[in-house]
Amino acid sequence: MSWGAGYVTDIAYAPGYYAEQSPRLMAITALVNGYAAHVPSRTQDFHFVDIGCGKGFTALVLAAANPGWAVTGLDFNPAHIAVARNLAECAGLTNCRFIEADFTRFSGADLADFDAASLHGLWTWVGEPVRQGVVRLLADKLKPGGYCHVSYNVLPAWRGMIGLQRLMREAGIRLAHRADRQAERGFAVIRRLMDAGGAAIDPMARRLIEHCAEQPASYLAHEFMNAAWAPCFHQDVATAMAGAKLHYVGSPRLLENFPSLTLDDTARAIATEFEDPAMVELLKDVTGNQPLRHDVFIRGAVRLDAARRDAALGAISLGLSVPYARRQLEFDAPTGRASMSEGLYQPAFERLANGPATVADLLARARRTSSAAAVDNPAELLAMLIGTGQALPIADATAIMDPACVRLNAAMFAEKMHASNVMQRVTLAVPALGGGYSLPGLAAFAVLRQHDWLSEATSGQALPQPDGTNFAAWANLVAPGGDEATIAQIVSVFSTFFEQQAPMLNRLGIVC
Template sequence: MTSWAHGYVADSPYTFAYQAAQAPGNLALICAMMGVDWQPTARMNVADIGCGRGYTVNTLAAANPGWTVLGLDYNPAHIAEAAALAEKARIDNATFVEADLAEMTDAEIDQIPELDVVSLHGVWTWVSDPVRAGIVRLLARRLKPGGLCYVGYNALPGFGGDMALQRLFRHLTALQPLGSSPEKARAVIPTIRALHASKPANLLPTGMLKRIAEDETELDASYLAHEFLTAHWRPVFFEDLCADLAPAKLDYVGSAGFHENVPDLIFSPEQRAIYETLPMGPAREFMKDLVLQRPFRRDVFVRGLRRTDPAVALDRLVLGACKTLPEKSPSIGVPVGSAELGPDLWEPIAAALREAPQSLGRLRSLTPDRNPNAAELLTVLAGAGFVLPVLRDVGPSEATQRFNRAVAETYWREGRRGGQYAMASPVTAAGLACTWMELAVACQIGDSGPEWPDAETIATRILPDISGEALEAAKGMVEELLSERPAIWRRFGII
């Protein structure tokens, strides 16, 4: 680690990834579901604490010219990269600041504008107590009354099984005298695999350990280093997080995981009976944590809770299909089995969504004899990733097209290895999840006017270093994308 890192992994950048849960439009879905009165507006101040390489900040800024979006991060390399991308895409409403919240004075914090939304994705569990205290001071001083705070963190008891794995990583990498943090993490994977194969009693076969020890494709070493080698890494119970955030006067809204807010999809009858005896608040959330496979919680809080009728709030939500809708209902796995829609519900709903974005109220009205539950309908549609909120009825903007092109051009090497990419969309006021290949193809046809180049021309343009069988494979991928995706890209103002 570098000498100034104070226990953080700073000798390698974090993964370049768009975090959809942070998008204010998605947070509004959760608020409606939970009966909390909050909606994004045309002009807002949004902050991402621990913004990493700034992809989410830049995406939100490109999609929302009326917003001011602030990214704070401890690592100057992250800030430099994020600012360079904003400059390349000519995004003037994104600001990036190198900041150590443990050392920021109240006067420095007060230079930040009042904030409508603050996000902390993958921050709280990895930072020291002084940094946590600085975060709470910022929330108390700068988050507006009525503003939202999203916190994504490693949670107990769900992450308890991986605490031994984290300690094992630290012991083994300490034996590596040379190399960067990712190189050390990569070097110890064979030992972890051998130990896992021997089935030690207290190295539990968690999902994370299986991904490391059993999957043929290795996890990104930079991700593993940031996940496990930070000196301050500590998963927390939800109740303890709430206590730490109390000075900022935050109230819990709900989980950004849709089905985690629906008790009928979580508990068996016996578990539900116990759940109903518990008081609202941390006790019920702890009961959920005992039942759910939830090592990483994604919680939404509000500073000043205002209630609204969830039935009314849900029915006015407008949703657009962001993937090709299948003939049969999508299904999401839940503790009690699966959540899906029967054919009599799915077929008219899917047909309407294929035509145009629809309000949730209209989708429910298509089957009046069934009167589907709005929260469960939203859970299946949005929880399975087939719809996004539609906040505006607009076409492509120069800002989003410039930004998408800048990402496609800048990250063409990294993107070909995978990752969480997104196209900035003025319609959903956030990102439309995609692969790098999808992003590059959309930019090519968006720049070409009504007459698109053929698949081979596009493949050659975006991947100029390939030929032969690799080029033929890329051509096939482009042809498939051109046959399925343009209607969706138009729907969300990408092209």
Template structure:
């Protein structure tokens, strides 16, 4: 481990990933639904990513928001080289990715502050002094009213894996670079096999992690500072940057009644009344990861203003079974939804050339508040897809086409292809199933209807 690493694994680059939760268009909706104002992602803004890695998500966002300016910082030179190579390949001019530590950033605040920031997979992997530096950056780089996103490991879901973390930090590494965690993997598997009956969550997590490559495990569980955190462990330090918790970045997580039963809802209500609602949510959902928004002085938004904002959003029918990341959610934990006839009626209506959220509300013969809840349920559960205004889609089309063409070249050359960018809804999509990627590469028949769905997303392959 080199001296400049500060305990972070620097002997290999992090995975080349694209994060579907990072999109200003959806952040604005989540902020509004939580009763708070947000910088308008349809107007010029400045976006900062802390610890951007190879900047795959940031580069995609720059393609999807050509009217905005994007800056990414990472302290690993290899990441900067990878990012700038892709930027040059696509030909983007509204983004820069720079090498620098958080301490260096804090000492050199910009002349013009930022409206959005993102830090995905950073906070719970770095030592305490680096977290303090992140707070310093946010306090000096973010504008009043700005919104910051943090994606981080949640303590509730990760606590059971503590023995496996300890094994990976204690077991000797193999001499072969290709199998450096071989002894740790074997020891962890033996421990899980022996204890699984008493720790089902540990078994579930390890079964998923055990399939990951060594360079991922080096960051995820072998790093000496990697851990899970409660929201308050992040929220309290951010107060020094004048930032406050706004709520989940994922819309469905604002609607607990969709995934909690009556007893769980009663437990949550008492926890909220007692001031520890976020802890209760983590415990009830056994969260392993949190996607949270924090704001720096956002104004309160009234309920009627929030509803009016949602009414104007254009929606079209969608299919949550596609698993393309357009609706990050609690997935199979959803316990209730809409009757099939109501859902089918809404999708038929929205399929008639696309309708607004308000049109769908008006088609329901129920009071306005109930109509809003019904359409919102169809939307957050993935059965309706929101589209940006046409002018924004058109402005983003060329940049997204060039980004997606670069991803196609990767796919056809058998390199990792994290995903595409959609000009239609202003965010990245992933392909969780190999069968999807096979269809896109022209190696399998399109039994999923992907071609039509991609056209809806504004993606031409």
């Protein structure tokens, strides 16, 4: 294991798609915060690089859903690269490639300059030589105006875990051999301390431990068993990124860009005393105790005036990502319970219930139908709808599920379900979204059955809703040999899914 330089290499990283890595969401983040950014279309010449791609799910989804793009996945673990290449081959994707790269030495000499990059699950978990190598790559290869997403464990939320992580790792490597078993044994030690009410466990650390207790051992191993594990402050990351001329422009978790939702009155008053926006971010982290940050940087950030920003945001199309009946005008924010203006958002929900619409159209509808004064702020409307998880950006509402996406979805489902259960969430590549959509495993299974995923055939049109006979047959495939109660429960899940979810998914281009 010496080639890993202290990073876990004997078990693979859990595969997954993360919406924050989407270049479209990076561009929207910049626009919401008043910076110039181009939202790429599905068919344009665009190069995205996933740095530390793992098994490549994000890279594969973006390649399949955006046929005009070139997508490159880089990872130092050859096992990850082998899996990603196999999935690409199964899907017949020709616009993505995966490269084994040691970032301490990788120069990217044969790598074309890229328009966007993402570092998810990398910065906190690797040593300083690797981080320096990544910054060099960004400095050499990210185009002017290009954007980059970085996620990391942030201080001070993790302060109470620094000693516990060290204890967990040191105990684990002395109690077991394989990394996942080391994680299990080491985690059991700190759980014993917590359960005994030890003073070593502060409230935030207790929250993190309770969250991690629900995660599989493979997750714990990659989270905690790396020798270089080091949570950091936002300003430290921003300073490092400045070495590649990158400037922080906001969070792809769009609600986090609004101080009224992230800072209480006292913190907001303190923030106004500083011209440096980094102080706002520090106040968010100190008062909010969020454990994971997602940051977007631009190489050559250019400010937009309000008119141009609003025009760019107004042209973005949105689609409802929850059934209309489940819409909510209230939501939880770091500062407490928050609410959206009914005069602005109820007309928007009503319009989106019929299919995708542009932000400009939603604002115009609110002005026509509301007796209240609608807030004519496209940044707020877009951020609230996406940030609360009730809408998604639409890349091309006319795009249908194509054979490449169907094949990839089948391959990713099989990989995700390997040694797992069908209650786990699975992401499907969706051309209309230009990205992915996450569903519980049983729902994803139902969609794949509708796509006839056992073959490579797909009609590209909405298929008739299955009847109870189909559901019973599917349930027996999901739980072969299951008892009557188990089969009936699964049939009920399928029936409810098609009754409540399928119409909304069809409007998002997820044919079912």
